[in-house]
Amino acid sequence: MAAFLQQVVSGLAQGAIFASLALALVLIYRSTDVLNFSQGEMATFTTFIAWSLMNQGLSYWPAFALTLVIAFAGGALVERTIIRPVEHRPEIVIVIITIGLLIALNGLTGWIWGAEVKSFDSPFPNRTTEVGGVVISIQDLGVLGVCLATVFVLWAFFRFTTLGLVMRAVANSQEASRLMGVRVGWMLALGWGLAAALGAVAGMMAAPTVFLDPNMMLIILIYSFAAAVLGGIDSPVGAVVGGLVLGVLINVLGTYVDFVGGELRLPAALTVLLIVLLVRPQGLFGHRVVTRV
């Protein structure tokens, strides 16, 4: 039982990373109505920036904070420069642009920092603690804590500030918001900035365990897509719950089902996802989309 709980806790830590990136995807999906395929590469790029900052002698938390600011600015810049011109074009055009950004950023990361794997410092001690017979690593607890704290801050921002309210209004109806005098374009850029910052948190939390290389977020991105779809692609709560559930699920499956083992976690997770979707296409917390014919 203790071993099982141990798997659950480390699954939650992994799931928290999926949840952060999934929430970033949902943020953009709700405001711009598009899945951002470059979300993972944006996170990787900013994590490399954090690595460079720390190499310049900055200590962890200042580098962390500075990276969030840079990520925010970068995300907003991407929206302003390459997403805004195609805002009203069909979904497929925007998706292809985000795929172009994925390719370009992946190449650029490798070009600037090289393709070899780098280690990334963790702010948390490499120790374990014992709670009721369950051995828990401090690293896992820290990751879980940072991700959930970020999600909480974001929730509070959307719930309690005027700016958050305005952004929710834009996600709800751009037309109506514009008529109320909201600068819709800037709100969308703000959404992309927040999503990029959220992705940076996921990247910096993942890097100590998966190590830093240009492709490090690809698999995580797919898990996050899965988490977002599982929770309901338009539901922030769903993204967080979906991420945590998926993290625990793949850890337990990988440990206790011999056939799955270490290698088949991804295909196994996707199969589970597919089954869920065929039964409940809108996900756990999403809304059914009705198209009027």
Add this chain to the structure above:
Amino acid sequence: MGRWRPLLGKAIGPVLFALGIVVVALLPRFMGEFRLLQFTLVAIYVIALLGLNILTGYSGQISLGHGAFVGLGAYICALLSLGRPGLELYMIDPPGWLPLGDGMRPVFTIPIAALVTGIIGFIVGIPALRLGGISLALATLAIAVSFPILMKRFSEVTGGGGGLNLNLPETPFGWDISTRHWLYYEAWVTAGVLFVVAWLLVRGRIGRAWRAIRDGEVAAVSAGVNPALYKTFAFGVSSAYAGAAGALFAIETSYVNPDTFPVGLSILLLASAVIGGLGSLAGVVFGALLYEFLPIYAQKPPIFSFDFADQAPAVVFGVFLIVIMLLLPGGVAGLFRVVARMVRGGRLRRAAPPGA
């Protein structure tokens, strides 16, 4: 001249196609073995991109997993042409229910690979397309990432990470040309046939239904088109094309390995299809040339005296993709259409943005 103009417009497609045949037939005279290999690969990419263009350009869906279907076709070709006796040399003993036979001439595995890959694509497409929206892109991305993992995991069939070596086939019928020449013609004849098939598909009833779905699914439904059926069919057809390309790829390179078909292959194939021109069959030729030669020239630019990093091609591909989508949604083919219209003196309109 004026009244001949419409006729000229109609004739330009077949004329270009005939011209293409002449160029393809004559090219080997001017090339060494290495160039020949490169242009054989171009034919193979033409086939893969034809399938992708049918899917993305005509029926308006995105696949980020075509590399996996190319890989599937390659593995089917390798397993069938080695057969059980050939696999025994690798200490591979696939389960008895797999109909592998005793090995066959590689060229005959091409239609089988296409058929099997097409059917698998169709089956995969059913749940993915039922979900609608962007879920096909997600599902196919997941397939692309899983493919190498699965090939390594089920090594009792695939040979695992070590891959499988094929024998380079000999030129048949006692023809007096080298194997490389034979493979070149084999690839280009297959590409030509599949090009015509694609053209017949997109110009007829099915193509009309695809375009109707692409340009407005709701309107297509009210016109009596069943989108799920046609979309799944498009995915099946495009997978079959990928399978044929994969089989040819295995024959040409005489080697299959899980890491030959990484997720990057899928993503760059889509990028090439888009840059070549969505919704234009001629565009796939540009796309294929780009896919083969851009990485070489982006790394060693002819005008600079130094090499760029390995990652330079990816950056160029990505930037191209974004710029094309922003400025020229018709891709290279669309650019040619614009130029042709200017030359003919017609009024300049925006290049038709297919899929857009």
